[in-house]
Amino acid sequence: MKTKLFALAAGMMAATALASVPAQADVKIGLIGGVSGPIAAMAPAMIDAAQLAVQQVNEQGGIGDGEKLVGVVGDSACNPQGGTDAATKAVNIEGVVGLVGPHCSGAVLAAAGSVTIPAGITLITPSGTSPEISGLEDKGTVFRTVPSDDFQGRALARTMKEMGYGKVAVAYLNNDYGTGLANAFKAEYVDELGGDITQFAAHEEGKASYRSNLAELAKGGADTLVIFDYGDGTGLTILRQALENGFFDKFVGGDGMKSDAVINELGAENLSNFVSSSPVGEQSESLDKFNEAFKGVGGDPDAIFANTSYDAAFLLALAVEKAGGKKEDVAAAVTEVSNGEGEAILPGEWKKAKELIAAGKAIDYKGAAGEHNFDAKGDVPGTYALFEVGSNGFEVVTEMQ
Amino acid sequence: MEFVGLVNYALFMAIFICIYALLALGLNIQWGFAGLFNAGIAGFFAVGAYTSAIISTAPADGRIGGFDLHFVIGWIGAMLAAGLVAWPIGKICLRFRSDYLAIATIGIAEIIRLVIKSEPVLTNGARGISNIPRPAGDLGYMESQIAYLIIVLAVLIVAYVVVERQFNAPWGRMMRAIRDDEDAARAMGKNVEFRRLEAFIFGAALMGLGGAMFAHFNRSITPEAIDPMVATFLIWIMLILGGSGNNRGAILGAAVVWIIWSVSEIATDRLPHEYAVQAKYLRLFLIGLMLQLVLRFRPEGLLPEPLRGDQRSTKSGADRH
Numbered sequence: 001m002k003t004k005l006f007a008l009a010a011g012m013m014a015a016t017a018l019a020s021v022p023a024q025a026d027v028k029i030g031l032i033g034g035v036s037g038p039i040a041a042m043a044p045a046m047i048d049a050a051q052l053a054v055q056q057v058n059e060q061g062g063i064g065d066g067e068k069l070v071g072v073v074g075d076s077a078c079n080p081q082g083g084t085d086a087a088t089k090a091v092n093i094e095g096v097v098g099l100v101g102p103h104c105s106g107a108v109l110a111a112a113g114s115v116t117i118p119a120g121i122t123l124i125t126p127s128g129t130s131p132e133i134s135g136l137e138d139k140g141t142v143f144r145t146v147p148s149d150d151f152q153g154r155a156l157a158r159t160m161k162e163m164g165y166g167k168v169a170v171a172y173l174n175n176d177y178g179t180g181l182a183n184a185f186k187a188e189y190v191d192e193l194g195g196d197i198t199q200f201a202a203h204e205e206g207k208a209s210y211r212s213n214l215a216e217l218a219k220g221g222a223d224t225l226v227i228f229d230y231g232d233g234t235g236l237t238i239l240r241q242a243l244e245n246g247f248f249d250k251f252v253g254g255d256g257m258k259s260d261a262v263i264n265e266l267g268a269e270n271l272s273n274f275v276s277s278s279p280v281g282e283q284s285e286s287l288d289k290f291n292e293a294f295k296g297v298g299g300d301p302d303a304i305f306a307n308t309s310y311d312a313a314f315l316l317a318l319a320v321e322k323a324g325g326k327k328e329d330v331a332a333a334v335t336e337v338s339n340g341e342g343e344a345i346l347p348g349e350w351k352k353a354k355e356l357i358a359a360g361k362a363i364d365y366k367g368a369a370g371e372h373n374f375d376a377k378g379d380v381p382g383t384y385a386l387f388e389v390g391s392n393g394f395e396v397v398t399e400m401q
Numbered sequence: 402m403e404f405v406g407l408v409n410y411a412l413f414m415a416i417f418i419c420i421y422a423l424l425a426l427g428l429n430i431q432w433g434f435a436g437l438f439n440a441g442i443a444g445f446f447a448v449g450a451y452t453s454a455i456i457s458t459a460p461a462d463g464r465i466g467g468f469d470l471h472f473v474i475g476w477i478g479a480m481l482a483a484g485l486v487a488w489p490i491g492k493i494c495l496r497f498r499s500d501y502l503a504i505a506t507i508g509i510a511e512i513i514r515l516v517i518k519s520e521p522v523l524t525n526g527a528r529g530i531s532n533i534p535r536p537a538g539d540l541g542y543m544e545s546q547i548a549y550l551i552i553v554l555a556v557l558i559v560a561y562v563v564v565e566r567q568f569n570a571p572w573g574r575m576m577r578a579i580r581d582d583e584d585a586a587r588a589m590g591k592n593v594e595f596r597r598l599e600a601f602i603f604g605a606a607l608m609g610l611g612g613a614m615f616a617h618f619n620r621s622i623t624p625e626a627i628d629p630m631v632a633t634f635l636i637w638i639m640l641i642l643g644g645s646g647n648n649r650g651a652i653l654g655a656a657v658v659w660i661i662w663s664v665s666e667i668a669t670d671r672l673p674h675e676y677a678v679q680a681k682y683l684r685l686f687l688i689g690l691m692l693q694l695v696l697r698f699r700p701e702g703l704l705p706e707p708l709r710g711d712q713r714s715t716k717s718g719a720d721r722h
Contacts, residue, residue, distance in 0.1 A: 035678055035681040035682070036681055036682065036685055037628070037630075043678075044678050047677075047678055071677075072670070073670070073677035073678060073680075073681070074666070075666060075681040075684070077628075077630075077631070078625060078628075079625045079626055079628045079630075079631055080615075080619050080621070080622075080623065080625060080626045081417075081615075081626065081628075081631040081632075082631065084413070084619060085413075085417070085662075085663050085666075086666070088409070088410055088413040089410065089663070089666065089667060091406070091409075092405075092406035092407065092409040092410040092413075093406060093407070093410055093667060095403065095406060104625055105528075105529075105623065105625070106529060106621075106623030106624070106625030106626060107625065109529065109531050109619070109620075109621035109623060110619035110620075110621050110623075110626070113531070113533075113535075113619050113620030113621050114413075114535075114618055114619045114620060115413075118538075118541070118542040118545060118546075119409075119542045120542070130527075130528050130529070130623075131528060132525075132528045132529060132531045132621070132623075135531065135532065136531060136532070137532060174519060175527070176518075176526075176527030176528070179519075179521075179526055179527055180527065180528070183521070202519075
């Protein structure tokens with residue numbers, strides 16, 4: 001058995017060594033995602049969206065002198081162990097010029113820290129929202145096409161202050177989403193703007209009644225309740241019970257609360273004092289183009305992070321083209337192809353972009369999920385708006401800055 | 402595939418194998434020597450990783466530390482902290498028999514994970530700690546991997562020598578006696594509870610050290626790393642496959658399982674492009690199948706526990722509970 005196992009392992013390695021000699025004409029990018037593990041349900045759509053970008057590149061002339069772009073899928077399992085392993089393989093065995101992913105923040109931090117930063121490979125994550133990613137000492141090689149959790153919480157705080165909200169109480173779900181948003185909100189609302197948060201409390205998921213939590217939150221005399229939770233889950237229960245018992249007059253939610261379930265369950269007429277923030281970009285021409293193309297290959301354009309994944313892959317392809325295939329120049333090229341200056345490139349317009357790059361002209365990618373003008377930390381600001389409940393569902397009140 | 406890339410990949414695998422071998426050695430002390438079914442490896446791994454991260458990172462706002470101390474102090478601190486956490490747990494839980502202990506330790510690992518996730522003052526909560534200094538991390542990609550491998554290999558060798566000495570010393574014989582027949586050992590005047598606690602703490606300290614080396618290698622530690630799949634059960638697979646009760650077996654098991662775990666992905670990637678995502682699930686299936694086959698055909702592992710002379714006439718493993 002011992003020898004058999006060794007033979008098996010050796011056989012696998014040999015097969016790998018033989019099989020992975022690449023055809024010289026291929027340019028590879030790594031698509032590292034949490035295929036197995038906690039986000040297994042989300043990952044396939046994200047990878048398909050990235051593959052759509054690869055497909056469009058190949059259909060419209062490929063990279064450089066018609067070389068084929070290949071997306072190599074790797075499994076990060078949504079943890080650092082899997083993330084570093086997949087990234088190491090992509091970088092060293094497949095020889096990728098850049099990575100799209102990993103999907104989960106912990107895997108991004110580990111893969112960047114132990115693989116891509118030392119190796120000087122560009123990494124663009126479509127879904128790592130942890131603020132820690134901003135602080136990496138990454139020599140400009142780590143980017144993301146999704147805003148950090150920090151942005152929304154802070155933007156919401158600024159908008160509320162402008163709109164004249166006074167004392168507020170904050171209820172947040174005790175997970176990374178709720179905690180991240182709530183802390184960013186608190187930091188901006190209290191520390192920066194001098195606002196007043198009377199109560200700041202986490203709650204656990206899935207209880208039948210939150211009346212005691214709400215009674216506690218109502219102490220201190222706040223008239224507004226800010227909820228960072230999901231509108232089709234616990235957040236709905238809290239909102240309903242707060243309305244029934246009249247604990248607060250006004251309600252504000254994060255993007256998780258902007259769910260049709262809230263309107264369907266509680267009725268628009270009861271929600272006149274409810275607003276929630278949410279990312280926008282939904283009306284842009286870029287997004288329409290992406291949605292159409294993704295439907296065309298059998299994808300669901302509403303799948304979460306599908307548009308950010310597509311943008312990450314398309315941006316990486318543009319940067320590779322711009323850098324002439326040189327791995328070490330890709331990172332700098334990412335900011336060059338999407339900094340708000342130059343001719344606009346929409347999703348799928350690879351041929352146009354390729355010609356402009358060949359002619360030495362500046363281009364500016366306007367992505368499906370936003371404009372992606374990266375700041376010095378490789379972050380995108382994200383565009384948010386505040387929504388209220390009108391007769392036709394959620395309607396924009398104001399843009400959030 | 403360039404030769405340099407292959408070397409880098411091999412170095413990366415070797416570092417991971419060394420880290421996992423340390424965890425497997427720790428488990429071998431607990432299960433292989435003392436028969437303690439610890440299913441909470443991830444908890445001690447996490448305590449070690451976070452302790453070392455707090456000790457060695459630069460000062461940060463909003464959480465305790467960092468104290469910006471040398472990584473060696475961090476690693477020693479990690480061992481001490483993991484041992485300290487193990488002490489009360491062992492005091493309370495070691496009265497349980499094997500499978501009850503497993504349930505209790507799974508629960509404790511989960512408690513540790515939740516505390517880490519929801520105590521921002523201690524661990525920065527769900528965001529984790531990043532920018533942990535990596536020894537020799539300023540060198541180039543390959544050089545720094547080589548340097549780190551030398552460090553973890555040296556630590557592993559020291560740990561192996563220490564554990565192997567203990568195994569062959571009277572202490573090791575006593576532990577096995579307690580494992581195989583507790584009542585007989587007690588009748589001979591051995592303090593069973595105290596000895597079990599010793600083995601539990603010793604093993605936990607090694608697990609903590611493994612966690613610390615993992616955190617420094619990745620320059621970050623997040624609650625996502627405390628996934629029982631890769632931080633508890635994978636290590637059990639390594640020990641069982643390598644041969645519990647045999648230190649070389651624990652190290653060999655770590656190497657074989659990690660190589661298969663990692664290389665199988667490259668193998669399944671050879672499937673046609675349309676199946677790229679499905680291939681990842683196939684890989685998990687193959688690993689499970691392999692474990693089943695090993696358990697069916699070679700339950701004592703690749704390198705069974707060494708038996709000396711005629712001291713025991715029964716077959717190894719036949720009298721385990």
